[in-house]
Structure formats: C-alpha cells, structure tokens
Amino acid sequence: MKDARICLVTLAVDDLERSASFYQALGWTRTSAGNDTVIFMQGERMVLSLFGRKDLAADVGTSMEGSAAPYPNVALAINMSTEKDVDRLFDQAVAAGGAAVKRPEPTFWGGYSGYFSDPDSHLWELAHNPFFRLTRRGHIDLLKTPA
Known part of the structure; x- marks a missing residue:
C-alpha cells in the first residue's frame, strides 16, 4: 500500500x-x-x-501541438468539509484568475460540487461529499468511510 x-x-x-x-x-x-x-x-x-x-x-x-481538447482527460478534485467551504474556494479560484466552468450546486448523488479551470484550462472539481470521511487535516480517508 x-x-x-x-x-x-x-x-x-x-x-x-x-x-x-x-x-x-x-x-x-x-x-x-x-x-x-x-x-x-x-x-x-x-x-x-x-x-x-x-x-x-x-x-x-x-x-x-494539435490538441483541440478544452481540458485534459483528468479532472483534479479537492473535497471540502462543507458546502460553504466549496463556495469559498470556488470564489477564491475565480478571483485569482480561474474560469468558472460550473458554479457549485447540489448534485444528483447527494453532495455539492462545482468546477473551475485554472489559467491553462486544467479542470478542477470542488466537492462536498457527505459520504466521504475527511481527516482532521482535510484528506479523504476511504479506508474508514462507511460502505
């Protein structure tokens, strides 16, 4: 591991x-x-x-050269403890020069999520997933997340 x-x-x-x-x-x-x-x-x-x-x-x-894809094939993600934290970091990213791709909103799976891209069009998701356990330091701990 x-x-x-x-x-x-x-x-x-x-x-x-x-x-x-x-x-x-x-x-x-x-x-x-x-x-x-x-x-x-x-x-x-x-x-x-x-x-x-x-x-x-x-x-x-x-x-x-020649890549026409607007984003890479990978979306990087940051999980937050609350919806308010998602909104705060989303606004901070846009204020720093990122582009709002999808404003944070409730999701079909019961969480809260939005997307922004950085100045080079790398796609980032900000999410609050109530089904994921976050450690005290904000890291996802899937090994201790209830099934």
Missing part, C-alpha cells in the same frame, strides 16, 4: 509565473526547488509541478 499515493502532479502551463501566482493565491507554497522551466508548489501532502508546456513536451519527447 505504501506506493498507492500521488506525490506530485505535473501541469503543462503557458506562463510559469502566472500559474505560480494563481496557485499561491489558492494556498500552495512556492518552493526554492526548480529552475526557469519548472516551478514546484508544496501542498499539504503532495507537490504540484508547473512545467512550461513546450519544455514538458521536449522532456517527454513528444509534441503538444
């Missing part, structure tokens, strides 16, 4: 400084690690890596 975790998420971005400022406004801490092609942002239990889009393509050995 020790390998069943996410330690770092890398996002391809168009403007490193703009993206770093956006994530700092959402509470991530910019670290001294990195260089002129990548910035590392420390979160509570993981690291977000902001990598220049062309530099990441070169590092991977591929081209990112």
Whole structure:
C-alpha cells in the first residue's frame, strides 16, 4: 500500500509565473526547488509541478501541438468539509484568475460540487461529499468511510 499515493502532479502551463501566482493565491507554497522551466508548489501532502508546456513536451519527447481538447482527460478534485467551504474556494479560484466552468450546486448523488479551470484550462472539481470521511487535516480517508 505504501506506493498507492500521488506525490506530485505535473501541469503543462503557458506562463510559469502566472500559474505560480494563481496557485499561491489558492494556498500552495512556492518552493526554492526548480529552475526557469519548472516551478514546484508544496501542498499539504503532495507537490504540484508547473512545467512550461513546450519544455514538458521536449522532456517527454513528444509534441503538444494539435490538441483541440478544452481540458485534459483528468479532472483534479479537492473535497471540502462543507458546502460553504466549496463556495469559498470556488470564489477564491475565480478571483485569482480561474474560469468558472460550473458554479457549485447540489448534485444528483447527494453532495455539492462545482468546477473551475485554472489559467491553462486544467479542470478542477470542488466537492462536498457527505459520504466521504475527511481527516482532521482535510484528506479523504476511504479506508474508514462507511460502505
């Protein structure tokens, strides 16, 4: 089980400084690690890596040209303790330069959820799921969530 975790998420971005400022406004801490092609942002239990889009393509050995998809194939999610917390962080994200994709609202599954995209169109969901147990530090603990 020790390998069943996410330690770092890398996002391809168009403007490193703009993206770093956006994530700092959402509470991530910019670290001294990195260089002129990548910035590392420390979160509570993981690291977000902001990598220049062309530099990441070169590092991977591929081209990112020609992608017409408005969002990546993955939506990153942050679960919150309350609906009020979802609304607060959603408003904070939009005020920091994110785009409102879907304002938070009650869901068909009994929770509360909304979506925003960051300045590079990475899709984020903010959700309150009353069926998920959050630890004192705000992490989902699915191992102790009742079935």
